Amino acid sequence: MSGIKYFKKIISKTQPKTSLNKIFKYKSSIQKVKFGVKSVNISELKKTANKIRKHIIRMTTEAGSGHPGGSLSSTEIITALYFHILRQNPKDPEWDNRDRFILSAGHLCPVLYAAMAEAGYFPISELSTLRKMGARLQGHPSRLNLPGIETSTGSLGQGFCVAIGMALAGKMDNKEYTVYCLMGDGEQDEGSIWEGAMFASHHKLENLCAIIDYNGLQQDGKHEEIIKLEPLKKKYEAFGWFVIDVDGHDFAQLISAMEEAKTIKDKPVVIIARTIMGKGVSFMENDYQWHGKALSKELAEKALAELGENNA
Numbered sequence: 173m174s175g176i177k178y179f180k181k182i183i184s185k186t187q188p189k190t191s192l193n194k195i196f197k198y199k200s201s202i203q204k205v206k207f208g209v210k211s212v213n214i215s216e217l218k219k220t221a222n223k224i225r226k227h228i229i230r231m232t233t234e235a236g237s238g239h240p241g242g243s244l245s246s247t248e249i250i251t252a253l254y255f256h257i258l259r260q261n262p263k264d265p266e267w268d269n270r271d272r273f274i275l276s277a278g279h280l281c282p283v284l285y286a287a288m289a290e291a292g293y294f295p296i297s298e299l300s301t302l303r304k305m306g307a308r309l310q311g312h313p314s315r316l317n318l319p320g321i322e323t324s325t326g327s328l329g330q331g332f333c334v335a336i337g338m339a340l341a342g343k344m345d346n347k348e349y350t351v352y353c354l355m356g357d358g359e360q361d362e363g364s365i366w367e368g369a370m371f372a373s374h375h376k377l378e379n380l381c382a383i384i385d386y387n388g389l390q391q392d393g394k395h396e397e398i399i400k401l402e403p404l405k406k407k408y409e410a411f412g413w414f415v416i417d418v419d420g421h422d423f424a425q426l427i428s429a430m431e432e433a434k435t436i437k438d439k440p441v442v443i444i445a446r447t448i449m450g451k452g453v454s455f456m457e458n459d460y461q462w463h464g465k466a467l468s469k470e471l472a473e474k475a476l477a478e479l480g481e482n483n484a
Protein backbone atom coordinates (compact mmCIF):
# COMPACT_ATOMS: atom_id res chain seq x y z
CA MET A 173 0.00 0.00 0.00
CA SER A 174 1.42 3.44 -0.94
CA GLY A 175 2.16 5.96 1.82
CA ILE A 176 -0.70 8.22 0.72
CA LYS A 177 -3.20 5.33 0.60
CA TYR A 178 -2.11 4.13 4.04
CA PHE A 179 -2.41 7.62 5.50
CA LYS A 180 -5.84 8.06 3.86
CA LYS A 181 -6.99 4.79 5.38
CA ILE A 182 -5.96 5.84 8.88
CA ILE A 183 -7.26 9.38 8.50
CA SER A 184 -10.62 8.30 7.09
CA LYS A 185 -11.37 6.56 10.37
CA THR A 186 -11.13 9.82 12.25
CA GLN A 187 -11.78 12.60 9.71
CA PRO A 188 -15.09 13.45 8.02
CA LYS A 189 -15.01 12.48 4.31
CA THR A 190 -15.67 16.02 3.12
CA SER A 191 -12.27 17.25 4.25
CA LEU A 192 -10.22 14.42 2.74
CA ASN A 193 -9.89 16.17 -0.61
CA LYS A 194 -8.66 19.29 1.11
CA ILE A 195 -6.06 17.38 3.07
CA PHE A 196 -4.66 15.80 -0.07
CA LYS A 197 -5.16 18.75 -2.36
CA TYR A 198 -1.39 19.06 -2.87
CA LYS A 199 -1.15 15.46 -4.06
CA SER A 200 -1.62 16.20 -7.73
CA SER A 201 0.47 19.35 -7.78
CA ILE A 202 3.40 19.85 -10.09
CA GLN A 203 6.23 20.84 -7.75
CA LYS A 204 6.15 18.05 -5.19
CA VAL A 205 8.36 17.43 -2.19
CA LYS A 206 7.86 14.30 -0.13
CA PHE A 207 7.40 14.61 3.64
CA GLY A 208 6.49 11.33 5.28
CA VAL A 209 3.27 10.20 3.68
CA LYS A 210 2.10 13.56 2.31
CA SER A 211 3.35 15.66 -0.58
CA VAL A 212 3.48 19.40 -0.39
CA ASN A 213 3.44 22.02 -3.09
CA ILE A 214 5.90 24.65 -1.92
CA SER A 215 5.11 27.15 -4.67
CA GLU A 216 1.40 26.93 -3.80
CA LEU A 217 2.22 27.59 -0.14
CA LYS A 218 4.37 30.58 -1.13
CA LYS A 219 1.46 32.04 -3.11
CA THR A 220 -0.87 31.57 -0.16
CA ALA A 221 1.65 33.21 2.19
CA ASN A 222 1.87 36.18 -0.17
CA LYS A 223 -1.92 36.56 -0.19
CA ILE A 224 -1.91 36.38 3.61
CA ARG A 225 0.78 39.08 3.84
CA LYS A 226 -1.34 41.39 1.70
CA HIS A 227 -4.39 40.73 3.89
CA ILE A 228 -2.31 41.62 6.97
CA ILE A 229 -1.29 44.97 5.47
CA ARG A 230 -4.79 45.81 4.22
CA MET A 231 -6.65 44.85 7.39
CA THR A 232 -4.34 46.62 9.86
CA THR A 233 -4.24 49.78 7.75
CA GLU A 234 -8.03 49.73 7.45
CA ALA A 235 -8.28 49.30 11.25
CA GLY A 236 -5.66 51.99 11.84
CA SER A 237 -4.01 49.77 14.48
CA GLY A 238 -2.84 46.22 15.15
CA HIS A 239 0.36 44.19 15.01
CA PRO A 240 1.69 43.75 11.47
CA GLY A 241 5.40 43.14 12.30
CA GLY A 242 5.09 39.77 14.05
CA SER A 243 2.18 38.80 11.81
CA LEU A 244 4.50 39.11 8.81
CA SER A 245 7.31 37.21 10.56
CA SER A 246 5.03 34.28 11.41
CA THR A 247 3.26 34.09 8.03
CA GLU A 248 5.06 30.95 6.79
CA ILE A 249 4.57 29.22 10.16
CA ILE A 250 0.81 29.84 10.11
CA THR A 251 0.54 29.01 6.40
CA ALA A 252 2.35 25.68 6.89
CA LEU A 253 -0.01 24.84 9.75
CA TYR A 254 -3.30 25.85 8.12
CA PHE A 255 -2.50 24.66 4.61
CA HIS A 256 -0.56 21.49 5.28
CA ILE A 257 -0.28 20.27 8.86
CA LEU A 258 -3.48 20.80 10.83
CA ARG A 259 -6.21 18.17 10.60
CA GLN A 260 -9.19 20.49 10.83
CA ASN A 261 -12.44 21.04 8.99
CA PRO A 262 -13.37 24.73 8.59
CA LYS A 263 -17.01 23.68 8.04
CA ASP A 264 -17.00 21.81 11.36
CA PRO A 265 -14.71 23.79 13.69
CA GLU A 266 -15.85 21.81 16.74
CA TRP A 267 -15.01 18.41 15.22
CA ASP A 268 -13.88 16.38 18.24
CA ASN A 269 -10.69 14.89 16.75
CA ARG A 270 -9.41 18.12 15.21
CA ASP A 271 -5.84 19.19 15.87
CA ARG A 272 -5.91 22.17 18.18
CA PHE A 273 -4.11 25.40 17.33
CA ILE A 274 -3.60 28.09 19.94
CA LEU A 275 -2.13 31.48 19.14
CA SER A 276 -0.53 32.23 22.49
CA ALA A 277 0.96 35.44 21.05
CA GLY A 278 -2.61 36.69 20.60
CA HIS A 279 -1.51 40.07 19.23
CA LEU A 280 -0.51 38.22 16.02
CA CYS A 281 -4.16 37.59 15.18
CA PRO A 282 -4.07 39.42 11.80
CA VAL A 283 -2.05 36.52 10.35
CA LEU A 284 -4.35 33.97 11.98
CA TYR A 285 -7.54 35.64 10.73
CA ALA A 286 -6.09 35.97 7.22
CA ALA A 287 -5.16 32.26 7.14
CA MET A 288 -8.53 31.21 8.56
CA ALA A 289 -10.37 33.26 5.95
CA GLU A 290 -8.25 31.81 3.13
CA ALA A 291 -8.87 28.32 4.54
CA GLY A 292 -12.64 28.86 4.49
CA TYR A 293 -13.57 29.50 8.15
CA PHE A 294 -15.31 32.75 7.23
CA PRO A 295 -15.60 35.07 4.21
CA ILE A 296 -12.47 36.93 3.13
CA SER A 297 -14.56 40.14 3.04
CA GLU A 298 -14.90 39.91 6.85
CA LEU A 299 -11.17 40.66 7.22
CA SER A 300 -11.94 44.36 6.72
CA THR A 301 -13.88 44.34 10.03
CA LEU A 302 -10.73 43.82 12.12
CA ARG A 303 -10.91 45.73 15.42
CA LYS A 304 -14.26 47.34 14.53
CA MET A 305 -16.95 47.64 17.22
CA GLY A 306 -19.01 44.46 17.45
CA ALA A 307 -16.82 42.57 14.96
CA ARG A 308 -15.94 38.89 15.39
CA LEU A 309 -12.34 39.74 14.53
CA GLN A 310 -11.32 41.38 17.76
CA GLY A 311 -7.86 42.90 18.32
CA HIS A 312 -6.95 39.69 20.14
CA PRO A 313 -8.58 36.31 19.38
CA SER A 314 -11.86 35.78 21.20
CA ARG A 315 -13.21 32.25 21.53
CA LEU A 316 -16.71 33.53 22.26
CA ASN A 317 -16.80 35.55 19.06
CA LEU A 318 -15.24 33.40 16.37
CA PRO A 319 -15.69 29.65 15.72
CA GLY A 320 -12.28 28.02 15.18
CA ILE A 321 -10.58 29.98 17.97
CA GLU A 322 -9.79 27.39 20.65
CA THR A 323 -9.21 29.83 23.48
CA SER A 324 -9.09 33.58 23.91
CA THR A 325 -5.52 34.88 24.09
CA GLY A 326 -3.59 38.12 24.35
CA SER A 327 -2.19 37.97 27.84
CA LEU A 328 1.24 36.57 26.97
CA GLY A 329 2.08 33.17 28.46
CA GLN A 330 -1.50 32.11 29.07
CA GLY A 331 -2.27 30.49 25.70
CA PHE A 332 0.76 28.23 26.08
CA CYS A 333 -0.52 27.03 29.46
CA VAL A 334 -3.99 26.35 28.02
CA ALA A 335 -2.35 24.42 25.16
CA ILE A 336 -0.52 22.29 27.73
CA GLY A 337 -3.80 21.60 29.52
CA MET A 338 -5.44 20.57 26.24
CA ALA A 339 -2.53 18.25 25.44
CA LEU A 340 -2.76 16.67 28.90
CA ALA A 341 -6.53 16.19 28.47
CA GLY A 342 -5.97 14.64 25.03
CA LYS A 343 -3.41 12.25 26.44
CA MET A 344 -5.60 11.25 29.38
CA ASP A 345 -8.55 10.61 27.04
CA ASN A 346 -6.42 8.74 24.48
CA LYS A 347 -7.33 11.24 21.77
CA GLU A 348 -5.42 11.35 18.49
CA TYR A 349 -5.20 15.09 18.13
CA THR A 350 -2.02 17.14 18.38
CA VAL A 351 -1.96 20.53 20.05
CA TYR A 352 0.04 23.22 18.25
CA CYS A 353 0.87 26.50 19.95
CA LEU A 354 2.57 29.58 18.49
CA MET A 355 4.45 31.83 20.90
CA GLY A 356 6.54 34.94 20.40
CA ASP A 357 10.20 35.16 21.41
CA GLY A 358 9.49 38.17 23.64
CA GLU A 359 6.71 36.07 25.16
CA GLN A 360 9.43 33.80 26.58
CA ASP A 361 9.97 36.54 29.22
CA GLU A 362 6.78 35.39 30.96
CA GLY A 363 7.36 33.24 34.06
CA SER A 364 4.33 31.07 33.24
CA ILE A 365 6.11 29.85 30.08
CA TRP A 366 8.77 28.14 32.17
CA GLU A 367 6.32 26.75 34.70
CA GLY A 368 4.36 25.32 31.77
CA ALA A 369 7.53 23.98 30.12
CA MET A 370 8.41 22.02 33.27
CA PHE A 371 4.88 20.69 33.61
CA ALA A 372 4.66 19.59 29.95
CA SER A 373 7.87 17.56 30.05
CA HIS A 374 7.00 16.07 33.45
CA HIS A 375 3.79 14.73 31.87
CA LYS A 376 5.64 13.61 28.71
CA LEU A 377 3.25 15.53 26.45
CA GLU A 378 4.40 14.14 23.11
CA ASN A 379 1.12 15.39 21.57
CA LEU A 380 2.23 19.00 22.06
CA CYS A 381 4.18 20.96 19.45
CA ALA A 382 5.09 24.53 20.40
CA ILE A 383 6.55 26.92 17.85
CA ILE A 384 8.43 30.10 18.68
CA ASP A 385 8.40 32.99 16.22
CA TYR A 386 12.00 33.96 16.90
CA ASN A 387 12.22 37.35 15.16
CA GLY A 388 14.71 38.73 17.69
CA LEU A 389 12.49 41.70 18.51
CA GLN A 390 9.66 42.58 20.83
CA GLN A 391 7.59 45.67 21.67
CA ASP A 392 10.46 47.91 22.77
CA GLY A 393 13.48 46.52 20.95
CA LYS A 394 15.88 43.58 20.76
CA HIS A 395 15.37 40.93 23.37
CA GLU A 396 19.05 40.86 24.33
CA GLU A 397 18.59 44.51 25.41
CA ILE A 398 15.41 43.74 27.37
CA ILE A 399 15.77 40.18 28.72
CA LYS A 400 18.43 37.95 27.20
CA LEU A 401 16.93 34.76 25.73
CA GLU A 402 19.98 32.78 24.72
CA PRO A 403 20.83 29.96 24.91
CA LEU A 404 17.16 29.19 24.21
CA LYS A 405 17.68 25.74 22.70
CA LYS A 406 19.70 24.61 25.71
CA LYS A 407 17.11 26.05 28.09
CA TYR A 408 14.26 24.05 26.54
CA GLU A 409 16.45 20.95 26.38
CA ALA A 410 17.27 21.38 30.07
CA PHE A 411 13.52 21.58 30.71
CA GLY A 412 13.11 18.17 29.02
CA TRP A 413 11.89 19.24 25.58
CA PHE A 414 12.90 18.03 22.12
CA VAL A 415 14.09 21.11 20.23
CA ILE A 416 14.23 21.69 16.47
CA ASP A 417 15.85 24.85 15.12
CA VAL A 418 14.74 26.02 11.66
CA ASP A 419 14.57 28.94 9.24
CA GLY A 420 11.01 30.11 9.89
CA HIS A 421 10.54 31.40 6.35
CA ASP A 422 11.53 28.12 4.68
CA PHE A 423 8.49 25.90 4.10
CA ALA A 424 10.57 22.78 3.51
CA GLN A 425 12.34 23.18 6.86
CA LEU A 426 9.18 24.14 8.73
CA ILE A 427 7.11 21.25 7.42
CA SER A 428 9.83 18.71 7.91
CA ALA A 429 10.22 19.93 11.53
CA MET A 430 6.44 19.71 12.10
CA GLU A 431 6.39 16.19 10.62
CA GLU A 432 9.39 15.16 12.72
CA ALA A 433 7.62 16.50 15.82
CA LYS A 434 4.86 13.90 15.29
CA THR A 435 7.42 11.09 15.59
CA ILE A 436 8.97 12.17 18.91
CA LYS A 437 7.96 10.02 21.86
CA ASP A 438 7.72 10.89 25.56
CA LYS A 439 8.67 14.57 25.15
CA PRO A 440 6.95 17.76 24.06
CA VAL A 441 8.54 19.41 21.02
CA VAL A 442 9.43 23.03 20.45
CA ILE A 443 10.35 24.40 17.03
CA ILE A 444 12.48 27.51 17.22
CA ALA A 445 11.64 29.26 13.94
CA ARG A 446 14.16 31.97 13.03
CA THR A 447 12.27 34.79 11.35
CA ILE A 448 12.45 38.46 10.44
CA MET A 449 9.96 40.96 11.84
CA GLY A 450 8.08 42.64 8.98
CA LYS A 451 9.27 39.98 6.50
CA GLY A 452 8.32 40.69 2.88
CA VAL A 453 8.11 44.48 3.12
CA SER A 454 11.61 45.96 2.79
CA PHE A 455 11.04 49.08 4.89
CA MET A 456 9.38 47.09 7.72
CA GLU A 457 11.98 44.34 8.03
CA ASN A 458 13.88 44.06 11.31
CA ASP A 459 12.37 47.25 12.75
CA TYR A 460 10.60 46.88 16.09
CA GLN A 461 8.49 50.00 15.56
CA TRP A 462 6.25 47.78 13.38
CA HIS A 463 5.53 45.48 16.33
CA GLY A 464 2.28 47.29 17.07
CA LYS A 465 1.66 50.01 14.54
CA ALA A 466 -0.35 50.01 11.31
CA LEU A 467 1.00 51.44 8.06
CA SER A 468 -0.47 54.69 6.77
CA LYS A 469 -2.52 54.41 3.57
CA GLU A 470 0.45 55.67 1.53
CA LEU A 471 2.91 53.20 3.06
CA ALA A 472 0.38 50.38 2.72
CA GLU A 473 0.22 51.06 -1.01
CA LYS A 474 4.01 50.88 -1.19
CA ALA A 475 4.00 47.62 0.79
CA LEU A 476 1.27 46.08 -1.38
CA ALA A 477 3.15 47.07 -4.54
CA GLU A 478 6.24 45.26 -3.22
CA LEU A 479 4.25 42.16 -2.35
CA GLY A 480 2.44 42.35 -5.66
CA GLU A 481 5.65 41.79 -7.57
CA ASN A 482 5.59 38.09 -6.72
CA ASN A 483 1.84 38.19 -6.94
CA ALA A 484 -0.45 35.39 -5.85
Ligand SMILES: Cc1ncc(C[n+]2csc(CCOP(=O)(O)OP(=O)(O)O)c2C)c(N)n1
Binds near residue numbers: 241329359387389449
Ligand atom coordinates in the same frame (compact mmCIF):
# COMPACT_ATOMS: atom_id res chain seq x y z
C1 LIG B 1 1.20 39.48 30.16
C2 LIG B 1 1.41 40.50 29.08
N1 LIG B 1 2.34 41.46 29.27
C3 LIG B 1 2.54 42.41 28.31
C4 LIG B 1 1.78 42.40 27.16
C5 LIG B 1 1.98 43.48 26.11
N2 LIG B 1 2.68 42.94 24.94
C6 LIG B 1 2.00 42.51 23.86
S1 LIG B 1 3.00 41.88 22.67
C7 LIG B 1 4.38 42.23 23.58
C8 LIG B 1 5.75 41.90 23.06
C9 LIG B 1 5.88 40.46 22.75
O1 LIG B 1 7.05 40.22 22.03
P1 LIG B 1 7.08 39.05 20.99
O2 LIG B 1 6.47 37.87 21.63
O3 LIG B 1 8.49 38.92 20.57
O4 LIG B 1 6.14 39.53 19.83
P2 LIG B 1 6.56 40.43 18.53
O5 LIG B 1 6.94 41.78 19.03
O6 LIG B 1 7.70 39.74 17.89
O7 LIG B 1 5.33 40.46 17.71
C10 LIG B 1 4.04 42.80 24.80
C11 LIG B 1 5.01 43.21 25.83
C12 LIG B 1 0.81 41.37 27.02
N3 LIG B 1 0.04 41.28 25.93
N4 LIG B 1 0.65 40.43 27.99
Ligand SMILES: [Mg+2]
Binds near residue numbers: 389
Ligand atom coordinates in the same frame (compact mmCIF):
# COMPACT_ATOMS: atom_id res chain seq x y z
MG1 LIG C 1 9.36 38.82 18.73
